[in-house]
Amino acid sequence: xLFAGCSAGKPAETSAMSTVTETTAxxxxxxxxxxxxxxxxxxxxxxxxxxLDRLDESITLDFKDKxxxxxxxxxxxxxxxxxxxxxxxGNTTADQIxxxxxxxxQVYPALYERFGTLSNAPVDVVLLIExxxxxxxxxxxxxxxxxxxxxxxxxxxxDCITHELAHVIQCGWDxxxxxxxxYIERFADYCRFIYCMDNGGYNDSGWTLQxxxxxxxxxxxxxxxxxxxxxxxxPDRDFMKDYxxxxxxxxxxxxxxxxxxxxxxxxxxxxxxxxxxVWNEFAKSDFAGLSSNAERGETSELLAKSNVRKKxxxxx
Ligand SMILES: [Zn+2]
Numbered sequence: 001x002l003f004a005g006c007s008a009g010k011p012a013e014t015s016a017m018s019t020v021t022e023t024t025a026x027x028x029x030x031x032x033x034x035x036x037x038x039x040x041x042x043x044x045x046x047x048x049x050x051x052l053d054r055l056d057e058s059i060t061l062d063f064k065d066k067x068x069x070x071x072x073x074x075x076x077x078x079x080x081x082x083x084x085x086x087x088x089x090g091n092t093t094a095d096q097i098x099x100x101x102x103x104x105x106q107v108y109p110a111l112y113e114r115f116g117t118l119s120n121a122p123v124d125v126v127l128l129i130e131x132x133x134x135x136x137x138x139x140x141x142x143x144x145x146x147x148x149x150x151x152x153x154x155x156x157x158x159d160c161i162t163h164e165l166a167h168v169i170q171c172g173w174d175x176x177x178x179x180x181x182x183y184i185e186r187f188a189d190y191c192r193f194i195y196c197m198d199n200g201g202y203n204d205s206g207w208t209l210q211x212x213x214x215x216x217x218x219x220x221x222x223x224x225x226x227x228x229x230x231x232x233x234x235p236d237r238d239f240m241k242d243y244x245x246x247x248x249x250x251x252x253x254x255x256x257x258x259x260x261x262x263x264x265x266x267x268x269x270x271x272x273x274x275x276x277x278v279w280n281e282f283a284k285s286d287f288a289g290l291s292s293n294a295e296r297g298e299t300s301e302l303l304a305k306s307n308v309r310k311k312x313x314x315x316x
Contacts, residue, residue, distance in 0.1 A: 039053065041063070046088075047068075052098055052101060056072070067084050068101075079112075081104045081125055081127065082124070082127070088131065091148040100146075100158060103161055106198070107165055110195055114240075121169045121171045122141070129147075135147060135150075136160060137150065158203075159197055159203040162191060162192045166188040170184065171248070176253075177250030177254070179218075180218075180254070186222050193222065193226055217279070224279065225240070228243075233315060235315065237268070238315065246264065290306075
């Protein structure tokens, strides 16, 4: 059985974890003067704690051995984010660790509110920064593993963690119940494109949403999912949520997925069309070929023409 994950084979061994200490969550909507108090850090804090001061004041911080534990409530749901530095060798900088914290609180609750309730995904997520075992990053159950050298060599590739958080949200999609098992990775990259940190501030200059030339079929195309969401989701119908639910439930054998697409297209402008006909419509659209890359602070050709990120993020 295939589960969500970026590297094939056994997941990295989980290092011994400190017990997560429960802390009092403060709702982001209750920005009291007390929550704005300056944080107190332990003398032996493993990283320069001032980088964590950039987090919203409502995120509670706790430290235990070599872990940082952040707890907060977003739109009434409590989350925790634990950064396990047991096997951290110091290559990921303190500043980068602060950015990863900021990323979690921007990305994970947004993913959760749209998809996580459908898959009963975990609300307690652990990030392990480790100096061995794999090349980039991977996810398993509620644990995201990041190699300590990755951000050292790729300074701004923070959104590889957005991709991994999408795997946590998938909560064990079974690749044998998808049309192609590669849909596990396509969905994680769809999430990376739509939900990336700081509206693509880091992502769009270094990561590419491939065009139809480079990903020429729905088995390989991330952009096709983005296009379907752009075309078919609106205030009355969340197409990608329905797609996510079909994948989560494993309702269809891979050989039966023509039926799954037919059902997904019901009530949309593509009702009655086959998935191949819809693909052909995508493949000949402008959307399929526009560049997604942009320098920091600028807008890509694709988003300038069809701001799918804004449209989808504003749906709810
Ligand atoms: Zn992956």
